[in-house]
Amino acid sequence: MSSGRRGRISDDEINEFISKLQALLPESSRRRNASRSSASKLLKETCAYIKSLHREVDDLSERLSGLMSTMDNDSPQAEIIRSLLR
Amino acid sequence: MDGNVRSAANQKKPIVADDDLIELLWHNGSVVAQPQAHHRPAPPSDRDRPGTSGLTGEETAAWFPDTLDDALEKDLYTQLWYSTIADAAPQHEGTLLGPTSQPSPPLPPVGSSGVDSSWAGDICSTFCGSNQVPRTPAGTSGKDAALQSEGPSGAGAHDGTSSSGGSGSNYGGSGLPSDSVHVHKRKERCRDDSDSPSEDAECEEATEETKPSRRHGPKRRTRAAEVHNLSERRRRDRINEKMRALQELIPHCNKTDKASILDETLEYLKSLQMQVQIMWMTSGMAPMMFPGAHQFMPPMALGMNSGCIPAAQGLSQMPRLPYMSHPLPNHIPLNSSPAMNPMNPLNSCNQMQNGHLREASNHFLHLDGRTAVVPQVPGPHVYGHQIAQAEEPNSILEVAASTVVPTSRAGQPPTFDGV
Numbered sequence: 001m002s003s004g005r006r007g008r009i010s011d012d013e014i015n016e017f018i019s020k021l022q023a024l025l026p027e028s029s030r031r032r033n034a035s036r037s038s039a040s041k042l043l044k045e046t047c048a049y050i051k052s053l054h055r056e057v058d059d060l061s062e063r064l065s066g067l068m069s070t071m072d073n074d075s076p077q078a079e080i081i082r083s084l085l086r
Numbered sequence: 087m088d089g090n091v092r093s094a095a096n097q098k099k100p101i102v103a104d105d106d107l108i109e110l111l112w113h114n115g116s117v118v119a120q121p122q123a124h125h126r127p128a129p130p131s132d133r134d135r136p137g138t139s140g141l142t143g144e145e146t147a148a149w150f151p152d153t154l155d156d157a158l159e160k161d162l163y164t165q166l167w168y169s170t171i172a173d174a175a176p177q178h179e180g181t182l183l184g185p186t187s188q189p190s191p192p193l194p195p196v197g198s199s200g201v202d203s204s205w206a207g208d209i210c211s212t213f214c215g216s217n218q219v220p221r222t223p224a225g226t227s228g229k230d231a232a233l234q235s236e237g238p239s240g241a242g243a244h245d246g247t248s249s250s251g252g253s254g255s256n257y258g259g260s261g262l263p264s265d266s267v268h269v270h271k272r273k274e275r276c277r278d279d280s281d282s283p284s285e286d287a288e289c290e291e292a293t294e295e296t297k298p299s300r301r302h303g304p305k306r307r308t309r310a311a312e313v314h315n316l317s318e319r320r321r322r323d324r325i326n327e328k329m330r331a332l333q334e335l336i337p338h339c340n341k342t343d344k345a346s347i348l349d350e351t352l353e354y355l356k357s358l359q360m361q362v363q364i365m366w367m368t369s370g371m372a373p374m375m376f377p378g379a380h381q382f383m384p385p386m387a388l389g390m391n392s393g394c395i396p397a398a399q400g401l402s403q404m405p406r407l408p409y410m411s412h413p414l415p416n417h418i419p420l421n422s423s424p425a426m427n428p429m430n431p432l433n434s435c436n437q438m439q440n441g442h443l444r445e446a447s448n449h450f451l452h453l454d455g456r457t458a459v460v461p462q463v464p465g466p467h468v469y470g471h472q473i474a475q476a477e478e479p480n481s482i483l484e485v486a487a488s489t490v491v492p493t494s495r496a497g498q499p500p501t502f503d504g505v
Contacts (some may be wrong), residue, residue: 060365
């Protein structure tokens with residue numbers, strides 16, 4: 001990514017990270033508010049978001065594996081689903 | 087006889103006992119054990135004599151090697167004790183100074199005040215001497231001075247006390263109590279100032295800072311700085327804790343420096359989003375793969391977000407889906423169309439298989455977050471719409487197509503391999 005100093009984070013990196021993160025996080029994009037994020041709050045939101053995504057992936061994986069059982073295993077879509085579940 | 091006992095050849099041996107204090111007195115080589123009560127009157131009179139003073143000093147000096155440590159500890163106490171010796175009526179057991187834990191003034195309640203004072207003086211002097219076993223001369227001199235001050239009991243006591251106090255001041259032991267008390271005060275103050283319970287480090291820090299006798303003016307500044315440092319430290323701790331949590335969430339994250347953790351977080355977040363999106367698509371599409379999977383309509387009926395709908399128009403105009411049996415209306419009826427179009431996109435997509443999916447994931451990583459409309463993925467054409475919004479419609483369409491695998495149209499030639 002950026003070639004900033006790896007020892008200590010520079011301000012630029014932080015700002016870049018914050019802006020990207022806010023773009024990714026669902027809530028921040030709605031509010032367009034950059035001032036309410038202290039670093040710890042931002043990190044906390046990120047953690048929560050990642051966890052929710054994990055949960056979602058788990059749910060979908062379950063679903064897909066359920067679907068898998070309803071179709072013949074040799075079909076191409078089964079292949080796709082298997083690749084997804086990997 | 088008692089006077090004889092107290093002659094120069096006397097040696098007094100302290101005995102620690104509660105009720106039966108017996109002083110063993112050697113008189114000319116023979117031990118004469120006498121109960122304390124009897125003894126007490128005699129020694130003072132003897133002690134009055136300067137001759138015995140030296141002996142006392144020697145006696146104390148003789149005692150001391152055994153009880154040096156005790157004496158050290160008892161210094162303060164003995165000092166305090168002996169300051170009130172003159173008034174001490176009850177006889178305490180234990181010998182003068184050395185082995186007893188209590189500094190017992192072997193003073194008899196009776197006797198002249200002079201005797202008492204002298205006794206007290208003597209005791210104090212001996213006490214001094216005991217303080218300074220390594221400094222016997224000083225003790226001796228102090229003792230002499232004390233002895234000569236036979237006067238009112240107060241004077242004797244004073245002398246003794248002062249001398250012992252003086253000796254005590256030279257002494258680390260007596261210095262200690264005041265220091266510890268002082269430090270205690272600092273710590274208490276520090277504790278009062280700081281709110282959170284985990285302020286031990288802070289207190290020590292404060293103590294160290296204020297040790298060079300900074301008291302009043304700088305104290306406020308220092309405290310404010312302390313508070314600031316404290317809050318700063320707490321903030322940093324919270325951030326570090328969250329960074330660690332993040333690091334644990336991210337798979338295969340070996341780095342510990344913040345910058346790389348943040349970078350990996352961003353990448354991982356994006357890839358996760360894409361993965362979820364694809365899975366939604368797949369799970370939504372999968373029922374489409376075979377007819378009659380109407381029960382999966384509801385997820386698709388969740389409704390397209392506004393972004394999808396204009397894209398639907400675009401898709402309908404796209405030549406890529408010539409197989410669509412009917413042209414897609416601008417407003418795609420989510421509920422009904424999927425049922426009717428299951429095969430069409432499947433036809434077009436039949437060539438797109440797993441491989442596309444994998445390379446699509448790479449493409450997906452290039453997308454920005456705009457396509458993060460994961461939970462709302464409706465029917466296959468909607469995928470296309472969604473994908474049309476993306477910056478790289480080619481690959482995404484492929485991917486979308488690949489997720490829709492036809493069941494029975496495997497023979498169909500690919501209509502779009504990439505636009």
